[in-house]
Amino acid sequence: MLYTATGNLSVASEFLLLGLSSDAQIQATLFVIFLVIYVLTLTGNSVILLVIMGDAHLHSPMYFFLGHLSFVDISYSSVSVPKMLENLMAKTKTIPVKGCLAQAFFVFAIGGTEALLLAVMAYDRYAAICHPLLYGQMMSNRFCEGLVCGSWSLAILNALINTLLAVNLDFCDNGTIYNYNCEIPSLFPLSCSDVSTNATVLLWSFVIHASGTFLLVLSSYGCIFSTVLSMRSTTGRSKAFSTCSSHLTIVILYFGSACLRYTMPTSGSPMEIIFSLQYSVITPMLNPLIYSLKNKEVTTAIRKMLGKCCQHFE
DSSP states (O other): OOEEEETTEEEESEEEEOOSOOOHHHHHHHHHHHHHHHHHHHHHHHHHHHHHHHOGGGOSHHHHHHHHHHHHHHHHHHHHHHHHHHHHHOSSOEEEHHHHHHHHHHHHHHHHHHHHHHHHHHHHHHHHHHOGGGHHHHTOHHHHHHHHHHHHHHHHHHHHHHHHHHHTOOBBSOOEESSSSOOHHHHGGGBSSOOHHHHHHHHHHHHHHHHHHHHHHHHHHHHHHHHHHTOSOHHHHHHHHHHHHHHHHHHHHHHHHHHHHHHSOOOOOHHHHHHHHIIIIIHHHHHHHHHHHHOHHHHHHHHHHHHHHHHHHO
8 A cells, every 4th residue: 555645644645445355266256257247238238329329210219318328337337347357356456546536436427327317218208108199399309418418417517526525535544445446435434534524415415316316217107107007908008017117127226226325334344345236337237138128129129230230241
């Protein structure tokens, strides 16, 4: 661990990331597992992106948002997994303080964008099911683009506020993070400065961000379920529930683990690592699988693309 003297304090210039295992054999196994997960994440989400851009039948608001979600998932996984893979094979599992703060910013910003996009996708399903005749007006191209830009802007602003506050902290003494990546809550126990303001801002920014997105999701699905249950056609009900099932599955996986991670005290417990892995590594891998398996239009488009690729190489 490297330290630099600042007044009477020895300020750390790098941290140790000791989140997964110190056993060499287990590390080798974990390296293979997470490398496979990362490759699947990149491949699956890239295929979804290519299919949506290349198939005219998928040029609708629902798939416009899904394409952006796939891009976010690629970015989210790429922020943490490469460094984790490097540390699993390295003898010295360190990360510079500035690099750690940068990683924490991108984890917070991209994670916040994903939460907002999931809320926007819930609203899109509400508009499609509850107001089908007005759907084109409610979800115009300009409005959809504004929702995506707004999601990125709000999440980046939220992350920037919390990261700039963390930049002013002095990190000393125990410079060990018991996790596989840098997240803002993990930095507070490492600081010898007063973190009460940082913790308060983080808590309230998370509560406002999470409650806003969760309320939008909850109200959208409340209206959706009310509309679906009032349908007389069994086929209509089945189609509506099928349309929402993929998105609802992802919402439960993502929001459940993220809320548990950011509301529990940082202690370096295995549950923190499990929750972090769930929303930043596992969910980005599962998203394209869930959408491709449960969505006939996506499945058909993927088959068409694969068929064209096969014909091209014949």
